[in-house]
Amino acid sequence: MFSPLHFVWLGICAAIIAASTAFLLRRRPPLRSVLTVLCCLCAASELVKVFTSIEMVPSADGSEVYPYLPLRHVPLHLCSLQIILIFYARFARDGGTRTAVLAFMYPTCLAGAALALIMPSIYSGPLSFADAFLWPMSWQFFLYHAGLVVLGLYIVLSKQVDLRPKHFLSTCLMLGGAAFVSIYLNSIFASPTYESGELLSVDYVTNFFFTFEPPFDLGITEKWQWMLYVAAICAIGLAVISALYIPVFRRAKREKLKTER
Numbered sequence: 001m002f003s004p005l006h007f008v009w010l011g012i013c014a015a016i017i018a019a020s021t022a023f024l025l026r027r028r029p030p031l032r033s034v035l036t037v038l039c040c041l042c043a044a045s046e047l048v049k050v051f052t053s054i055e056m057v058p059s060a061d062g063s064e065v066y067p068y069l070p071l072r073h074v075p076l077h078l079c080s081l082q083i084i085l086i087f088y089a090r091f092a093r094d095g096g097t098r099t100a101v102l103a104f105m106y107p108t109c110l111a112g113a114a115l116a117l118i119m120p121s122i123y124s125g126p127l128s129f130a131d132a133f134l135w136p137m138s139w140q141f142f143l144y145h146a147g148l149v150v151l152g153l154y155i156v157l158s159k160q161v162d163l164r165p166k167h168f169l170s171t172c173l174m175l176g177g178a179a180f181v182s183i184y185l186n187s188i189f190a191s192p193t194y195e196s197g198e199l200l201s202v203d204y205v206t207n208f209f210f211t212f213e214p215p216f217d218l219g220i221t222e223k224w225q226w227m228l229y230v231a232a233i234c235a236i237g238l239a240v241i242s243a244l245y246i247p248v249f250r251r252a253k254r255e256k257l258k259t260e261r
Contacts, residue, residue: 005132006120013117013146020150024158031102031160035090038151042083045144049073052136071189076208078112081178082148102155103167104174107244110152113145119215156247165252168245175237182209 024034050069057068075083085101092098122141123131132138155161190205207213211230213220220226 003127005127005129006123009120009132009138009142010117013142013149016143016146017149017153020146021153021157024150024154028158031154031158032090034151034154035086038086038147039090041144041147042086045140046075046083048136048140052140071204071206074189074206076182076185076206078108078175078178078209079116079145079148082109082112086151099162100167100170100174102161103163104171106152106155106161106163107171107241108152108175109148109155111240111244113148113152116145117142117149121215156244163245163248165245165249168241168248171241171245172238175241176234179209179211179234179237182211186212 050073053073054067054069056065058065075081082105085105089098089101089105092101120141122137156163185208186206191203192199193201193203205212210233214229214233218225218229220229
């Protein structure tokens, strides 16, 4: 993270985001057409991720070998869940539910994917040229998240989605609910070790929504420290969504003043 090669990727993504957003704002295509392109990007992204990350692992007795996808690649991170929402928004009929989903996607695609680009979770050590540009997962990760940023920008800048202040609340509730569910999922996917019915250790823990541990070491060892961390990320998430919804609040206020005159 923050190595010279990482900054190269950030520069590439910034150029892609700027060029794509400028093109979309100049042509103003229907949002469904943009979502169609994103559906193709999502499908290609998942194919690359699965067939790059899948491993052939022997059974305990060594008699069989099975293909296995590590749990961290299960699409239950916030950015991975956008795949489901993108397909839903593309093929669902216009209505309140679709608008609420797009209203949720606006800040979570924009801020969530931007944060992922800044702190790529696919790297665990020093970044080499081969890891950065010859490993298919690097291309999958950076191009997919750059596409999400473009989508988040176009949802609000295209003015094709009727974003309202009420969607701020629905977005916060949806994100908070998904984050809470991730605590269950992270526990379900973990491998606990028991001895005489007593829990001794936990291994292979997933970290969906980063609710189990931060992306960088904070030295959390006590329950109160973890709860303080969860409260902190909730506060940060609320602050970011609030900031991104400021234009929506302002537009609603202007419209209200016009109707009162």
